[in-house]
Amino acid sequence: MAKRKHGSVPLKKDEITPKPLYDSRRKFLKQMGFLGMGAVLASCAPAPAATSAPPAEPTGGLATLTGLTDELGNPLTDYNAVTGYCNFYEFTTNKEKVDEQAEDFVPEPWSVEVGGLVNNPRTFTMSEILETFDQQERIYRMRCVEGWSMVIPWLGFPLRQLLEEVEPTSEAKYVAFQTAMLPDVMNGVNSMMFPFPYLEGLRLDEALNDLSLLATGLYHESLPPQNGAPIRLVVPWKYGFKSIKSIVKISLVTDQPYTMWNTIAPQEYGFYANVNPDVDHPRWSQGTEIRIGENQRRDTLYMNGYADEVEYLYEGMDLAVYY
Amino acid sequence: MNQQIEDRKQESQRFQMRVLVHFGGLLPLVLLIGSYVRDELGFNPVEAALQKTGQIAAVFLVLSLAITPLRKLLKLPLLRYLRKPLGLYAAFYAALHFLTFAWWDYGLDFGLIWAEIVAKPFIIIGALALLILAVLAATSFRSVQRKMGKKWVQLHRLTYLAAILVIAHFLLAVKGNLLTLQGNYTFPLVLGGVLVVLLLMRLPGIRKNN
Numbered sequence: 001m002a003k004r005k006h007g008s009v010p011l012k013k014d015e016i017t018p019k020p021l022y023d024s025r026r027k028f029l030k031q032m033g034f035l036g037m038g039a040v041l042a043s044c045a046p047a048p049a050a051t052s053a054p055p056a057e058p059t060g061g062l063a064t065l066t067g068l069t070d071e072l073g074n075p076l077t078d079y080n081a082v083t084g085y086c087n088f089y090e091f092t093t094n095k096e097k098v099d100e101q102a103e104d105f106v107p108e109p110w111s112v113e114v115g116g117l118v119n120n121p122r123t124f125t126m127s128e129i130l131e132t133f134d135q136q137e138r139i140y141r142m143r144c145v146e147g148w149s150m151v152i153p154w155l156g157f158p159l160r161q162l163l164e165e166v167e168p169t170s171e172a173k174y175v176a177f178q179t180a181m182l183p184d185v186m187n188g189v190n191s192m193m194f195p196f197p198y199l200e201g202l203r204l205d206e207a208l209n210d211l212s213l214l215a216t217g218l219y220h221e222s223l224p225p226q227n228g229a230p231i232r233l234v235v236p237w238k239y240g241f242k243s244i245k246s247i248v249k250i251s252l253v254t255d256q257p258y259t260m261w262n263t264i265a266p267q268e269y270g271f272y273a274n275v276n277p278d279v280d281h282p283r284w285s286q287g288t289e290i291r292i293g294e295n296q297r298r299d300t301l302y303m304n305g306y307a308d309e310v311e312y313l314y315e316g317m318d319l320a321v322y323y
Numbered sequence: 324m325n326q327q328i329e330d331r332k333q334e335s336q337r338f339q340m341r342v343l344v345h346f347g348g349l350l351p352l353v354l355l356i357g358s359y360v361r362d363e364l365g366f367n368p369v370e371a372a373l374q375k376t377g378q379i380a381a382v383f384l385v386l387s388l389a390i391t392p393l394r395k396l397l398k399l400p401l402l403r404y405l406r407k408p409l410g411l412y413a414a415f416y417a418a419l420h421f422l423t424f425a426w427w428d429y430g431l432d433f434g435l436i437w438a439e440i441v442a443k444p445f446i447i448i449g450a451l452a453l454l455i456l457a458v459l460a461a462t463s464f465r466s467v468q469r470k471m472g473k474k475w476v477q478l479h480r481l482t483y484l485a486a487i488l489v490i491a492h493f494l495l496a497v498k499g500n501l502l503t504l505q506g507n508y509t510f511p512l513v514l515g516g517v518l519v520v521l522l523l524m525r526l527p528g529i530r531k532n533n
């Protein structure tokens with residue numbers, strides 16, 4: 001029987017209050033503000049997206065998040081579901097057992113190597129990332145290719161900001177991502193079933209879109225292991241498997257990179273994997289979806305409801321071919 | 324007198340086997356309802372219920388086909404009382420599986436359900452298996468069996484076809500690549516392996532040796 005893992009151990013309030021890490025981040029930003037750097041920071045910050053919610057206060061934990069919705073008025077998915085129902089095959093293929101299996105995964109120390117076709121290749125430590133990039137809250141819908149969806153309050157920063165730091169060269173056309181492969185803590189990587197490490201990729205212009213987020217936290221805390229600690233991609237207009245977790249490597253490349261699901265079953269999982277109710281999947285309905293926590297199916301939105309922000313990326317492309 | 328004692332003994336053994344099979348047959352349903360009521364079906368209860376009812380149906384179907392070989396192998400004639408009820412439970416859970424899909428998941432929206440069925444080969448295969456099981460269940464009464472005679476035996480050999488379809492449906496429903504077996508294929512493969520052995524045992528050459 002599938003057990004609701006968090007059902008037996010109710011989450012205490014103090015478990016969801018922000019981590020010291022989060023506080024130090026805020027403190028750092030405040031100091032920056034006092035030093036008159038606010039204007040400088042603001043100039044690199046993107047124009048506020050329709051989807052970004054006003055940053056909630058770090059104190060108060062979940063309490064301040066209740067009542068929050070995405071820009072379409074959808075309430076947030078329960079914290080227990082967000083952290084208890086995850087696809088992370090490096091640990092297990094059982095979505096409700098990932099949190100348990102990932103308990104020993106301590107993503108410290110961590111660094112992300114950013115290289116390839118860039119002028120300033122650089123390896124960022126996690127603390128450098130948190131210090132360099134202003135963390136903002138973004139409430140995004142997440143639509144899994146398996147036909148379920150959630151609404152998640154992420155903390156993170158636009159991928160574009162990181163790319164601007166390393167300066168892609170003119171030959172760079174795609175961004176390739178790689179997940180950590182840690183056989184000591186990831187029981188699933190030895191299973192031989194999947195060609196790990198997990199790889200994903202975006203076209204450079206997709207990566208530069210303001211919606212493409214590098215997330216370092218959710219629900220006001222740093223990312224739990226099962227959700228892709230300490231840093232992951234979130235591309236809300238694409239099926240969830242594009243939003244690669246626990247990133248160790250980002251490379252700028254010329255050719256469309258190999259991605260894991262596209263390599264395993266190209267007829268089912270396209271490179272683009274844009275949420276599209278008109279392009280069906282042999283196994284799951286892509287016309288409707290189950291929002292976790294709801295009882296009735298709802299219609300799946302074209303580009304997961306982000307068409308206005310991303311449609312320009314696919315002008316002139318036949319999305320039934322480039323699915 | 325002796326005959327009467329023998330009859331009574333047989334009757335009581337038959338009763339015991341029936342209790343056993345109905346206990347085993349209803350237990351998964353009780354457990355399933357129990358976890359639903361206690362909200363323990365997980366974060367996506369529809370998905371969990373779909374998978375569980377399907378798996379239970381598949382197991383009962385293969386079990387029902389294993390009864391005759393097991394009865395001969397273990398020299399336990401009593402097992403013959405299990406075969407039909409196990410087949411009927413397979414049909415029952417297959418129906419529950421379909422109801423979970425059509426009613427719970429798709430809210431009996433027949434337009435949507437039809438679109439799903441025709442768009443997805445694995446659902447067509449599952450629906451065919453369900454159709455066969457429904458026909459077999461409807462003709463499972465002893466009176467029908469007597470009336471149909473030899474044709475009944477031929478008709479009910481379709482159980483094997485239903486089982487093959489069920490395994491195919493199961494394999495195709497797993498996320499991954501069936502050709503390279505990249506995915507969660509253990510359960511359907513084990514069940515399919517058992518089915519292959521059972522089918523091989525029905526081959527005339529092998530059958531005689533038993």
